[in-house]
Amino acid sequence: MTQINPGRSALVSGLAISVMLTAAPSLYAADETKKSEAPAAKPAQPATKPLKLGGPGIEQERSFPKIVSGKWTGPKTADGQPDVQGHWSNTIANHNNFTDPQGGILNDPNPNRVAKGPREERAPSRVSDPADGQVPFQPWALEKVKDFQAHFHDPVKPEYIEPLARCAPGGIPKSLFWHGYEISQYPGYVLFQFNSGTRIIHLDGKPHLPENIKLWNGDSRGHWEGNTLVVDVTNQNGKALFGRSGEFISENGHIQERYIFSNDGDRYTYEAVLSDPTVYTRPFTVTVPARKWTAKDQPNGWHFEVEPANYTGKVALKEPILDQYERICAENNGGFGLVAAEEPKK
Amino acid sequence: MSSPNNGPSSLQIALMLASGLILLFLATGDAGAAGPKIPRLANGKPDFSGIWQTTSAADYDLEPHSNRKDAPPGAGIVEGHYLPYLPAALEQKKKNFAARDTLDPALKGYTLGVPRGIYYPEPFQIFQRKQDLTLVHQFGHSVRTIHTDETDHPKDPYDWWLGDSRAHWDGDTLVVDVKHFNDKTWFDRAGNYHSDALHVIEKWAFIDPNTVEYKATVEDPKVFSKPWNLSVILHRHREKDFQLIEDYRFTLDYDDAYPPKPNKP
Numbered sequence: 001m002t003q004i005n006p007g008r009s010a011l012v013s014g015l016a017i018s019v020m021l022t023a024a025p026s027l028y029a030a031d032e033t034k035k036s037e038a039p040a041a042k043p044a045q046p047a048t049k050p051l052k053l054g055g056p057g058i059e060q061e062r063s064f065p066k067i068v069s070g071k072w073t074g075p076k077t078a079d080g081q082p083d084v085q086g087h088w089s090n091t092i093a094n095h096n097n098f099t100d101p102q103g104g105i106l107n108d109p110n111p112n113r114v115a116k117g118p119r120e121e122r123a124p125s126r127v128s129d130p131a132d133g134q135v136p137f138q139p140w141a142l143e144k145v146k147d148f149q150a151h152f153h154d155p156v157k158p159e160y161i162e163p164l165a166r167c168a169p170g171g172i173p174k175s176l177f178w179h180g181y182e183i184s185q186y187p188g189y190v191l192f193q194f195n196s197g198t199r200i201i202h203l204d205g206k207p208h209l210p211e212n213i214k215l216w217n218g219d220s221r222g223h224w225e226g227n228t229l230v231v232d233v234t235n236q237n238g239k240a241l242f243g244r245s246g247e248f249i250s251e252n253g254h255i256q257e258r259y260i261f262s263n264d265g266d267r268y269t270y271e272a273v274l275s276d277p278t279v280y281t282r283p284f285t286v287t288v289p290a291r292k293w294t295a296k297d298q299p300n301g302w303h304f305e306v307e308p309a310n311y312t313g314k315v316a317l318k319e320p321i322l323d324q325y326e327r328i329c330a331e332n333n334g335g336f337g338l339v340a341a342e343e344p345k346k
Numbered sequence: 347m348s349s350p351n352n353g354p355s356s357l358q359i360a361l362m363l364a365s366g367l368i369l370l371f372l373a374t375g376d377a378g379a380a381g382p383k384i385p386r387l388a389n390g391k392p393d394f395s396g397i398w399q400t401t402s403a404a405d406y407d408l409e410p411h412s413n414r415k416d417a418p419p420g421a422g423i424v425e426g427h428y429l430p431y432l433p434a435a436l437e438q439k440k441k442n443f444a445a446r447d448t449l450d451p452a453l454k455g456y457t458l459g460v461p462r463g464i465y466y467p468e469p470f471q472i473f474q475r476k477q478d479l480t481l482v483h484q485f486g487h488s489v490r491t492i493h494t495d496e497t498d499h500p501k502d503p504y505d506w507w508l509g510d511s512r513a514h515w516d517g518d519t520l521v522v523d524v525k526h527f528n529d530k531t532w533f534d535r536a537g538n539y540h541s542d543a544l545h546v547i548e549k550w551a552f553i554d555p556n557t558v559e560y561k562a563t564v565e566d567p568k569v570f571s572k573p574w575n576l577s578v579i580l581h582r583h584r585e586k587d588f589q590l591i592e593d594y595r596f597t598l599d600y601d602d603a604y605p606p607k608p609n610k611p
Contacts, residue, residue, distance in 0.1 A: 078388060148606070163604055167596040186395065191473055198592075207587060215592045216592060237604075237605075239597070248605045309493070309495075309500070310498045311496060312496055323497070
């Protein structure tokens with residue numbers, strides 16, 4: 001690991017800047033944004049880019065079906081759970097902006113990344129209740145969020161560094177709209193493998209951890225109700241942000257999640273109720289649409305980071321086995337725009 | 347015994363029959379294998395699902411060592427006791443040892459690698475399906491998949507912290523071939539190390555339902571003159587409600603910066 005001094009910011013100077021070593025094409029939304037946006041050669045861009053489900057890029061659709069809780073009629077695992085194993089990802093956007101998911105990062109100094117066109121042409125807020133799409137923050141908390149937004153591109157204090165840039169786990173709910181992830185199931189467990197952090201959902205009803213233990217991904221207890229995985233999350237440390245827009249929950253919060261799967265196994269709707277009497281004025285609901293990615297889809301550097309495995313067996317496969325390479329992160333400790341660098345430029 | 351009868355009572359007969367049945371069950375319940383019945387998947391392969399940890403002091407130093415301020419004494423876990431370093435590599439190991447209190451990658455919270463993650467003194471959980479075993483280590487961000495689906499190493503590999511693990515079954519022993527490592531992990535806190543040419547062959551086998559013998563053959567022609575072997579015993583955690591508790595360390599130095607607090611200017 002190399003120490004560098006970027007010489008630009010007093011904050012990052014002296015912090016260890018390490019390399020992100022991963023097979024994933026990029027951990028940084030900035031890179032993807034640069035790739036997917038056309039250069040500013042033309043004076044005007046169309047108000048809305050065409051989106052394609054299963055296509056390249058982060059944004060896959062602007063609206064999505066709502067899946068409702070009910071019976072599960074699809075396949076089941078040997079221990080009786082609805083079988084939802086596989087590669088999944090959200091369909092609308094990454095964590096650039098929590099309440100205007102396709103609206104770009106707030107206060108972005110790069111004009112090419114600023115959202116164009118009216119708000120109605122973009123995907124709805126992830127806050128589905130209250131109806132205004134905003135987190136019902138208490139005044140002090142809203143002030144903190146605005147302060148973070150004002151300094152995201154100018155991180156002059158440690159708290160303006162988005163924790164994910166320090167290789168912290170994405171936390172809840174952000175992990176669900178970061179990169180794609182894998183769900184696997186075992187007797188008594190549902191396992192989520194995210195690029196940044198792993199979640200083990202315990203289905204055996206054991207009690208939550210003692211309350212003074214605080215964790216990035218909290219402590220999860222789940223059970224199945226028909227097509228819905230219901231998860232109770234406690235013990236979160238409140239340190240993960242919901243996006244580059246700075247929304248947060250504190251360590252006093254409580255999250256109740258519902259993962260509502262469609263019976264064709266193609267999609268699920270994530271609905272979480274977040275409560276925290278020390279930060280919000282009332283509980284609110286977060287909705288995130290997700291779809292499954294399979295061998296029929298092209299690998300995608302955001303949602304579906306796989307490669308065909310080197311199968312050596314004699315029996316012909318119905319569809320290729322896919323390898324998901326190592327999910328790992330080494331801290332880079334940078335603000336936005338200060339991405340990992342192995343050696344200082346000479 | 348004061349029974350006036352010469353023959354056994356009906357109660358005694360029942361007891362004899364019952365114990366005979368139990369013996370018969372123990373003898374046949376294991377498909378002919380010796381020892382107590384081990385857990386198995388539906389396909390008959392040994393099922394290593396569970397939370398495991400070694401009681402050995404291997405992570406302090408793989409080699410035999412007296413006590414020192416930062417380590418209890420230990421007889422080591424290496425066959426033949428000492429690692430067969432090449433001369434230049436031995437010098438590097440000595441430098442690593444001298445600076446271990448700052449250079450040990452584990453102190454930075456980095457992924458421990460293979461085999462260190464197995465005998466590091468924190469639990470790890472194995473989630474097993476027919477096609478793979480997923481090892482979630484409590485320490486760090488480490489999640490490692492061992493493939494048991496007749497796939498081989500990738501044709502166009504990267505270097506990984508945890509290498510690339512492809513396995514097959516040799517009877518009831520899981521044999522894992524691990525390679526394509528980076529050179530950023532150590533074997534222990536004593537500075538024993540490897541290069542990116544590391545190649546590990548692991549053998550996992552049950553001793554009894556709650557005990558696994560873990561063996562590894564390690565080769566690295568850039569660092570060692572010949573392959574060497576280590577072994578540790580892994581014990582199943584059976585405490586009531588035991589679970590992994592995430593242990594991510596990268597951000598500990600910045601803990602006070604998050605989350606926003608009302609009383610902080």
